[in-house]
Amino acid sequence: xxxVKFPINIGQRYFPIHFEYILRVLFYGGAEVHPERFADFNTxxxxxxxxxxxxxxxxxxxxxxxxxxxxxxxxxxxxxxHKSVPNLRPxxxxxxxxxxxxxxxxxKEVYTGRESVILSNQKPYGNALERRxxxxxxxxxxxxxxxxxxxxxxxEYWNKCLNSRVSVLAPGNSNFMVDRAHMQLFGxxxxxxxxxxxxxxxxxxxxxxxxxxxxxxxxxSDLLSIIRNVKKEELIEIGKNAQEFFFETSTPTKLVEWxxxxx
Numbered sequence: 001x002x003x004v005k006f007p008i009n010i011g012q013r014y015f016p017i018h019f020e021y022i023l024r025v026l027f028y029g030g031a032e033v034h035p036e037r038f039a040d041f042n043t044x045x046x047x048x049x050x051x052x053x054x055x056x057x058x059x060x061x062x063x064x065x066x067x068x069x070x071x072x073x074x075x076x077x078x079x080x081x082h083k084s085v086p087n088l089r090p091x092x093x094x095x096x097x098x099x100x101x102x103x104x105x106x107x108k109e110v111y112t113g114r115e116s117v118i119l120s121n122q123k124p125y126g127n128a129l130e131r132r133x134x135x136x137x138x139x140x141x142x143x144x145x146x147x148x149x150x151x152x153x154x155x156e157y158w159n160k161c162l163n164s165r166v167s168v169l170a171p172g173n174s175n176f177m178v179d180r181a182h183m184q185l186f187g188x189x190x191x192x193x194x195x196x197x198x199x200x201x202x203x204x205x206x207x208x209x210x211x212x213x214x215x216x217x218x219x220x221s222d223l224l225s226i227i228r229n230v231k232k233e234e235l236i237e238i239g240k241n242a243q244e245f246f247f248e249t250s251t252p253t254k255l256v257e258w259x260x261x262x263x
Contacts, residue, residue, distance in 0.1 A: 002031035002256060005049040007038040012046070018059040018076075019046060021094045028099040029256030042066070045073075051263060057091070061173035072262060077177050078200045089262050090200035092250035095183035099252055102187070109162055111189045111239045113232055117164040118147045121157060122181055132170045135220050139168065142224050161190040166214075166235055168223060169194040175218060178207075183250065186212070189243035191235040193226055201249040202258035212242045 004026055009015045026033050038047050044060035056073040058065060065075060070087050078090035096102040120139055124132035139147040152160060161167055169192050172179040178199050185192050193214045197207050209215035214230060216223050248254065 002026065002029075002259060003051055004031050004033045005036040006033050007040075007046055007048060008035045010037070010040065012040055013043060014059065018044075018057070018094060020097065022057050024097050024099060025252045025255050027252075029252035031256055047071075050259065053263060055259075055263075058088075059093070061177060074259070074262075077174075079198050082200075089258075090202060090204070091258075092201055092255060093178055093183060094180050095187055095246075095250055103251070105158075106188060106243075109159075109188070111162050111191070111236065113163070113165050113191075113235055115163050115165060116146055117160075118143060118227060119160060119164045119167040120147060120149050120170075121151060121160075121167075122170060123151055126172065127174070128170060128172045131175060131220070135168060135170045135223065138220065138223065143227070158184065158188055161185055161188060164190075165232075166191050166193055166227065166230065168192075168216075168227075170220070171195065171197075182213075183246070186242040186246040187250070189239040191239040192242070193223065195220075201245075202255060203249060203261075205245065205249050207242075207245060210238075212238065212245050214238060 006023055007019065012019060023033065041047065045056055045058045045066065047054060047056055054071045056071050058073050059076045061077060065073065065082065065085060065088060073088050074091035075082055075088045076091055076093040078088065082088045118139060120136050122132050136149045140149065167185055167190060169181050171177045175195050176198060178197050182192060182194065191214065193216050195218055196209065196215055197213065200206055207213060214226060216226055
């Protein structure tokens, strides 16, 4: 069993998002967690002790890392560029928080694709403002009311995804990163159209385009063609494959297993 000394909330900017995600992964994964005060040494990284070893979690979207720091570091959004840094290990980015409820929900609900609706419900903001606005405008102009771009609360959105034909996702900070919407829809077994996702996950696994998601062009210029030509059977299979990938890499049980393997 992992014995973890985890930082307490002293007002860290990202505590409610990334710290809380890791904390709940550890708890639901069976680790023994004890709160402790640590120095807040970086905005997008934090230190904890696991089995008396210093371990860093790095949740930066930008792909940076602490150069010269040789502590074991679990890196969100790990890509090929990080392979040259021997102490870095890939880690699944934020997906869910209420794992008990979510895993029960996933067992009961399956993707149906029974509706013809195309979803593009991500809020345009920050680095994703231009591309999400562009994608939503393109879809609405060509497909009209078949496209749903409304913002829903979390659980209503998941139900929409389970019943819609397909979801189009434009990533956040970078055009080639896995964000929370990707993770949640993979976990739910819903098919996704998105740009290339080159990130590594625990156990050195990678998503495969055409198997776990449908890749569109970097500029989204082929979206309409993909939507018109993709078959329902293909969407169902991709959703199932994505969910299998999620359960192999990104549940609390698998993430704690990965941490134990890396220590």
